[in-house]
Amino acid sequence: MEHGGDPERQRPEGTVSLPPEFFARDLPRIRDLAELKVLLTVYRLAAAAPQPFVEELAVLTDHDLIQGLRLRGAARPPDDDILCGIELGLAHDTLLRFRSGDETDPTFWLAL
DSSP states (O other), rough: OOTOHHHHSSOOOTTTOOOOOOOIOOOOOOOOHHHHHHHHHHHHHHSSSSOOOOOOOHHHTTTTHHHHHHHHHHOOOOHHHHHHHHHHHHHTTTTTTESSSSSSSOOEEOOO
């Protein structure tokens, strides 16, 4: 069955669309699993958000991302892997980080 890219087509609940640029530009550059999982998490969180960016803290504390990167039997969460994935996304220009708030209480955001 061919859908022909019909924008009116019903998608299953929870489906996240990825733009063609993800497959053409971003995916070929990604070599690290943490970077891929972080980027997909940002897409998922941004799809559910009222704005096209998400708080970095939401990514760092995302249950599905933590479970997906946690080594079997490991006691501590994969915080370093998540931070590495964010930094690689910033280095590859797949993520943009910006700050809001004042110097004493900043909030960091990630955008695609």
